[in-house]
Amino acid sequence: MKEWSRKVYLKLPRPCEEDHRSMQKRLLAALRDCGSFYTDKEADIRIRPLVLSECLAICEQADWQVTASLGFDGRIWELLALEPGDTTAQHYGLCADLGSTTIVMELVDLNTGETFASESVFNPQIAYGDDILTRIFYTKDHPERRRELQEVTARGFRMLIEKLLEKTGVDARQCNILTVAGNTTMMHFLLGLDAFGVFQSPYAVQTLEPEVCRGAELGIPVQGFVYLCPAMENYLGGDIISGMLATGIPDREEISVFLDVGTNGELVVGNQEFLLAGAGAAGPALEGGSVRTGMRAENGAVDRVITEHGRLKVHVIGETEAKGICGSGIVDLLAELYLNGWIDLRGRFQVAENQMEKEDGGKQFRIPGLRKCQKVDAASENDVEYAIEYAPGLCFYQSDIDEFIRTKAAAMTMVEYMMNLIGLTMEDVGRFYVAGAFGTHIDKESAVTIGMYPDIDRDKIISPGNTSLQGARKLLLDRGLREKAEENIERMQYVQFGAVEEFLEIMRAAQAIPHTDLQRFPTVERRLLERQKKIEKNS
Missing domain, CATH: 3.30.420.480 (Domain of unknown function (DUF4445))
Known part of the structure; x- marks a missing residue:
């Protein structure tokens, strides 16, 4: 491996009448003779005057036994500091x-x-x-x-x-x-x-x-x-290139899909034979943005939702009072609403089907927590929408559902379009990576239920965590990987999804839970039937 940083312990000869070389030459000779640079083509070493000005005092203080800290500037090595004694263990x-x-x-x-x-x-x-x-x-x-x-x-x-x-x-x-x-x-x-x-x-x-x-x-x-870390395009940055180093997708024989979902969605499909990359707008809803009670995954955020005894039950990060809902909680919530039959495949609240007569002749909802609320941008008092109260005082609105469905449809349409482009199906995929914090915390079953993830073997769905940081760590330990990163960029073919004419048409089909074609999601169909039987049994 090639390093970016080196610390070398040196025992320098003291200046004398027979050896009155300059401090600069004395240091350079010792560094070149120490053996650390023999196998490195970039053996030139620079010493700036600012560092050189401190070297004599440090050497005299340390009896000419010092540790040299060097960094690689992309072309040559530079002496950055001298320290008294042997400090190579602290590197x-x-x-x-x-x-x-x-x-x-x-x-x-x-x-x-x-x-x-x-x-x-x-x-x-x-x-x-x-x-x-x-x-x-x-x-x-x-x-x-x-x-x-x-x-x-x-x-x-x-x-x-x-x-x-x-x-x-x-x-x-x-x-x-x-x-x-x-x-x-x-x-x-x-x-x-x-x-x-x-x-x-x-x-x-x-x-x-x-x-x-x-x-x-x-x-x-x-x-x-x-x-x-270098980037490939305006919307395909160094975080994705770093992710390629972290996952090793470009070096594998099996085909992998790498999806990083946030405000933008970035996608790479490929293996050691090809790399197809693309990016496009996904939407802030996946991270809790553009949702009226949405928030980041921090203390007070609902991050898990289940159904218990016919009612929604939530988990709150930090075990505190709920302040809002983050991305993983939203995915769970939509999955539970759908499986309970409280929203249909379009994500619309099933109000008519879930009404019951009251003794006074009025109507009440069978859906626990369903509310009729005024819209945020309401033009009049009659401008209302339905919402579900998932935690005390916190509602998830019909407009929130609509926004989230559009967002998840955009993300999965990227994957579908790319697979169609190369003539493959999800059956050909060995690993399906969902990178970043969103992929780390989301429940796989809930994500498949709403059509956020494809309905494939769950072991193939991998949440590798912060691959941007993981790749940066690999680059830190081996600067030779920067050449690998540049090579991966050269191999990539790039698709700007915003310029694809049929993208919106494909996306419309994905604007359903889980999809307009339910046969693509056989396990969801089974879960839906099982949940309905359970509801009928308990009613």
């Missing part, structure tokens, strides 16, 4: 997933490859807009605002470095390398570049393969360098 690096909502960072022991600690923070960019597009428009034609957003992004990294220091006692500021994976927009914001090309045709972005930067250039206090 750490950083890797991070720069998400639009959350930044996650790991401190990794470069001697063992093990993760020493991990921390996360909400991306400070959120203050400039919950969605990426709002942030892009905020910075458009305003260089000072780009600098502002770059600074708050760097602040997120500084917060994480401080949290890691508090947690471990290790000063991550002494790390020689930080590898980062994130989507193309996040890459532009971190670098202080205009991101409008990500959004606007012809999608000519500022960079897809940025140069290695010094941490100080970006306001990130590592003494070495920052490497950003």
Whole structure:
């Protein structure tokens, strides 16, 4: 493996009349003679004056026995610091997933490859807009605002470095390398570049393969360098390329599907023979966005919903009072509403079929918790919609269901279109990856029930977690993988789903629970019949 960072223990000869080489030559000779660089083609080593100015005092203090910290800048090695004595056992690096909502960072022991600690923070960019597009428009034609957003992004990294220091006692500021994976927009914001090309045709972005930067250039206090995983296109970023390294899909014989669902949906289908990639808008509903009581998966969020004794029962993260519902809770909720017969395949509340006569001649609902509520944008008091109260004071509205169905239809239409394009079916797929936090927490059966996942062997459905971070960790431990990442990009054929004419037509068929063609979901059909028999038995 090729490293980004090296720590080398040196016993330097003292200067004398017979050996009065300069400090610079003395250090370079010792480094070249130590054996660490013989097998590396990039054997040139640079020493900047700022570092050189401190070397004599450190050497005299340490009796000329020192540890040299070196970082690779993408082309040559650079001496970044000298430390007294042998500190090679304390050799750490950083890797991070720069998400639009959350930044996650790991401190990794470069001697063992093990993760020493991990921390996360909400991306400070959120203050400039919950969605990426709002942030892009905020910075458009305003260089000072780009600098502002770059600074708050760097602040997120500084917060994480401080949290890691508090947690471990290790000063991550002494790390020689930080590898980062994130989507193309996040890459532009971190670098202080205009991101409008990500959004606007012809999608000519500022960079897809940025140069290695010094941490100080970006306001990130590592003494070495920052490497950003390359992206492929405007909507297919370094987080997906990093995911390919994490899962190893491009190296396998079996065909895999890789789906990362968020506000946008990114998709890769392929194996060692081919890689077909695409991206398109999915919608914030999958992460709880655009839902009236939706929220992120944090304390107070309903993340699980089941039916117990004919009524909905929820689980709340943190075991606290429910404040809203996150993506995994929404998927469970829709699955339960459908299996109970409370909504039909279009996602519409079955009001007429679930009414019963009251003694006073009026009507009441058989559906527990069903309410008639005024719409958010109601023009009059009569402008109402139905909603289900899933927790005290919290409702999920008909408009929320409609939005979520459109969102899940968009995500699965990407998969269906791509499979049709290469003439394969889901039976040909060996593994179906659903990456990211959403895929980690969602219940497989619920996702299949609503048509979010295909109805395939559940063992084939894999939730690998944060593959963006996992790939960044692999890149941290082996800089040779950057060539692999670039090779994967070269192999990929890209589809911009927004430009596909028949996409909306295919998507309309998927705007049902689980699909307009129920025969595609035989296990859901069986569950539906079993649930109906159970309901009839208990009624």
